[in-house]
Amino acid sequence: MEISKIITNIKKERPEINSVFFVGCGASKADLYPAKYFLEVNSKKLRTSLYTANEFFYATPISVNEKSIVITCSLGGSTPETVQASKKAMELGAKVIAVTHKADSPLTYNAHFVIVHGFEKNYAAKLEKMTNVLGLAAEILNQYEGYENYDALWDGIGKIYGLIENSVATVVPSAKAFAEKYKDDSIIYVMSSGATYEVAYAFSICLLMEMQWINSGTFHDGEFFHGPFEITEKGVPFILLMNDGKTREMDSRTLTFLNRFDAKTTIIDAKDFGLSSFVDSSVIDYFNPMLITAVLRVYAEQLALQRNHPLTKRRYMWKLEY
């Protein structure tokens, strides 16, 4: 069902909603962050929270009830923690929307509505998950409270996939340079701010730690100056994801500091890809994560090639029970 219809249907049955919960694990949790961030900044009344699925399951908020919408997300639709959380949300009376690449997966049987998104086709398809969830959030906000930049947001959704494909086509040389420069590093830090904060997180825990077995740490770049920056020295490896939008000032301050002390710094900057020519300034914050995630994918692929370590190689996942 299309996004707007899902919310129209929910509203017909539940004219009042208090809260919107986002629930997932790992990269699928991080992909929910831009939508959660969007609601956090723009909604006047709706509560919103983002949970790793087991935390939601074991310490379920008492506000999960018939006045809640719960959006659960798993690429393959079979992450046991997320399926279990989705089931619990239904039992508590919430309206549950599952977002997955896999139709007829266990997650889809534990939800009232299902959105199936692409993945394999191209880089843009890999961002359908994150973008659809942002669309859901905008739809919920608009139908339940009204949202003045609703048209601008959907206009942005209509344009972001094209921008992604154009952008990734240009970045192989810089991704190769990155891969050569970072291939032997024993730790890489990743930072960002705003709606892109958990893109940094996902790159750190999934692309670097999970798929490359490289040590990594990640934090909000607004937090950098309140602890982590003391490890900055010449040559310490960082990746900084720079937003075009309200939080750019924080990203820039961090870049200045890294350059001042000659850290090994790679930036992925939404401005370099002309995001503002495609997306209206009123909603630009929420599209940085899609663009930057796609570009980072190319960087990860080049790193994998340089290191002769395929992104699909695992020690534990898919191999044993845990």
Place this chain on the structure above:
Amino acid sequence: MEISKIITNIKKERPEINSVFFVGCGASKADLYPAKYFLEVNSKKLRTSLYTANEFFYATPISVNEKSIVITCSLGGSTPETVQASKKAMELGAKVIAVTHKADSPLTYNAHFVIVHGFEKNYAAKLEKMTNVLGLAAEILNQYEGYENYDALWDGIGKIYGLIENSVATVVPSAKAFAEKYKDDSIIYVMSSGATYEVAYAFSICLLMEMQWINSGTFHDGEFFHGPFEITEKGVPFILLMNDGKTREMDSRTLTFLNRFDAKTTIIDAKDFGLSSFVDSSVIDYFNPMLITAVLRVYAEQLALQRNHPLTKRRYMWKLEY
């Protein structure tokens, strides 16, 4: 002013409140987490969010208004980002409560109410910040919505300081053993769940990175199995903070995995200090962070001694403008 009176005063003037924001930087942000987590789990209607101060300042949620309470926190009361955020919250009409160790600091002039807490006296005093903020959250919840475990929570607040002092007195030998074992490690990972999640974060970014210049990464242990666990091998250094409460199952699952693959694992376990004999099971989740933070402080002190690197040594903080 005492905590209950502050909220009584606010309620007299503002009988309806929609949202509670917690705003700080670094360790002072992390110290706000248990209270935010408490409200998230227990409040039926109130919205609640935790922000690093500059994110709050640059991308201020539109819901910050005369129906908000904003709790801002800075140990020395002079963190510029937090002072600026506190000022902005007042300008937007919110009721602002500043929590600081320093009376007459800039933060206190940008707030309607001030709570001054101890710090130097002993380990318990260092936890007054976190505990007072939890008390504020319980008071807000009780006065605005009612909270059935209110008495149990305050009973816990009355007992936690004694338990902290008793506990830290016993841990020097295990802290010394930890320090000897980890002193030469080039990276240390820190994990937890529940209300203790940002205790892991604070230990990682402040005690290890800031105060010891040791590389570190941190994540929720529910997320461990969705990426980070692939770097687990014999000897990889971890610290796992184990809760007595609803999320213990997640902590235990993580411990089982770390032991199975012979990682270098240190656990700090609230059960070892008998938390449940001091605090009622209905509120035990929210007291793990205070107890574990205090114990970790002793661990950090022993690590500093072993490494001949005082916890007060800095490269940048206090030394230059940034």
